[in-house]
Amino acid sequence: MSPVIPLLLVLALGVVGWLVARARARTFRRSDPARRPHSLPGYHAWFVALCAGLPAGLFALVWSGASQGLVMASVLADPAARDLPAFGITRDAILAEARALATGQAEAAFHPLARALVPAFEHALRLYGGVGVTATLVLGFAGGAWAFLRLRPEFTARTQVERIVMGLLLGASLVAILTTFGIVASLLFETFRFFEFVSPLRFLFGTHWAPDPMAAVGPATGEAYGALPLFWGTLYIGAVIAMLVAIPLGLMSAIYLTQYASPALRRWVKPMLEILAGVPTVVYGYFAALTVAPAIRDAAKAIGIASASSESALAAGLVMGIMIIPFVSSMADDSIAAVPQAMRDGSLAMGATRYETIRRVLVPAALPGIVAGVMLAVSRAIGETMIVVMAAGATARLTANPFESMTTVTFQIVAMLTGEGSFDHPATLSAFALGMVLFLVTLALNFIALRVVKRFREAYD
Amino acid sequence: MTTFHELDPVDAKISARDVSVFYGDKQALDRVSIDIATEYVTAFIGPSGCGKSTFLRTLNRMNDTIASARVEGEIRLDGEDIYRSGMDVVQLRARVGMVFQKPNPFPKSIYENVAYGPRIHGLAGNKADLDAIVERSLRRAGLWDEVKDRLADSGTALSGGQQQRLCIARAIAVDPEVILMDEPCSALDPIATARIEELIGELKGRYAIVIVTHSMQQAARVSQRTAFFHLGTMVEYGKTSDIFTNPREERTKDYITGRYG
């Protein structure tokens, strides 16, 4: 049931309510010019419009979702549905086809059963659509009328509108939070299903990763799901190689920008550095796969490292390090700049050089902020997908040789979800368990980083 | 207006001639000339914004850290022009120490705060030397007894008065020849202030001390020479007793008697 028509109706109701209420509120002033009404006519108008529109609009949205289930239930109750296969892909396909026919989105039926179901669909859609529109209209009228009847010169429309607006703002901010909870819940659900096939211990500490989405599920299934090589690859690329690049470069550029660069130069370079953070990661991926990886392989071969492959942990890690320089440098920049000028002056007045001042006073004082920046950067790096998909490779390997290909958690999530396996196969489900681990680790990193930053802020305020 | 007064025939540690300072286009100091001797504590007084801090900061070239600041004129330390090209500013600041208005200990331990200067200038050969320097500096700053059992605690955890004495200890740890103090007591209570004034009395003669202060009483108590600044010029400079009891300039008198400022 598409919510477009009911929502348009709601909008129209709101506009009508707005106009009527404003006209009514204007009469208050005329009828008794001596007493000033509590609120301006505009507030009365908005009060009525919101009362008419909000509940009805919400209902229309909810109904458009809820009615799907009702339609389906009534179709399945129809005698024609008795011939449907019990479950699986065919059943869903037939139902979808019947639905498309009923709503006029398709012309010809591919499956004979679909045509038989069309009348049932049409009937249900008409019924629940009608119910939805009617209920929406009734709600809108009721809300509008209730609000309209409350209009008086002394009615506190201004305060009421303020409250409704606050509620709307609160609702908007809740959406993001609730979505997070929704994500966690859905991840959790699928993760538990995965752990019905594979024990968590084996998953977390097993060293053999070779899921086969086509393999039959048996008692030995769990043996192919040891994710340790993935965790290792993720940390090695994201937390070791990338950080070896990003920490020194990010820190040094932050120091240069805060302590040495002229204000004019700083005005140019800082935004340019931050643009790095806005480059789509797929672009970095190309760079890693097409330019950096072959160069590294050739260089490694030239110095006699035979195992060097064209997809390497080093290539992915290097490019990822470049990508997260702005994260490190902008946090380091902020926290170095936040060290009071008095510290710097105190050190310089002792006869310290600028570099000594930076190394012995500024960086130690800014260290918590810098550490927090690094942690945010790590969490960003281990969640990064495109670069590793394009440059790191698919082989799960427990090795410290950066010239070999390695795979990461994010890469395997993509691989498992885009594979041919059915949705309830452990191979597919493993993607959710991997996602859950990634989510928990990055959550912990961000949480610690924010705590550290907060403590640091307090120290100087 | 340039006013320069000959004083008793002691050797000048610092002699400034026609020093002008500009912040961008704005002139903050106009041709100040003065001789400062190790034998005395010298006080700079004057209404807010008259250029006392600006002048003080020219003496150890801390104005270099302000991009817009420009200094003209000549300042000699032991006869050596400190603004000549090739002057080692780092070395200069080791010889001319500074204590700021607001105590600014580093967020390090008490010990490390005092050891900071000796470390960067390589004054101590070994740990025992460094310990000795730290102890001697803290003793001279009158802080030793209060902190000797907690040298590893953070310097920022001390009280305001203790922090300021720590900063003084930090400054004297490199054995400077001159100590510049810019309103060192303005953030302190009367007891801590008295303690610092007492300390200045003890340090007098060992170091040339220049102190900026807004308190006439403080200038009278701690200094033997006083310079009165007004609107970027040095109006009068002389014996503290003369300045306070028998000023030559009308403006000095007005300021001393509290008619403006």
Ligand SMILES: Nc1ncnc2c1ncn2[C@@H]1O[C@H](COP(=O)(O)OP(=O)(O)OP(=O)(O)O)[C@@H](O)[C@H]1O
């Ligand atoms: N960094 C700066 N940039 C521009 N102008 C400055 C700067 N520092 C000081 N000034 C200006 O120079 C003049 C002298 O300032 P200065 O700080 O030397 O005064 P002061 O005598 O120390 O005052 P106070 O007693 O309030 O500390 C003032 O007009 C001030 O606005």
Ligand SMILES: [Mg+2]
């Ligand atoms: Mg000042």
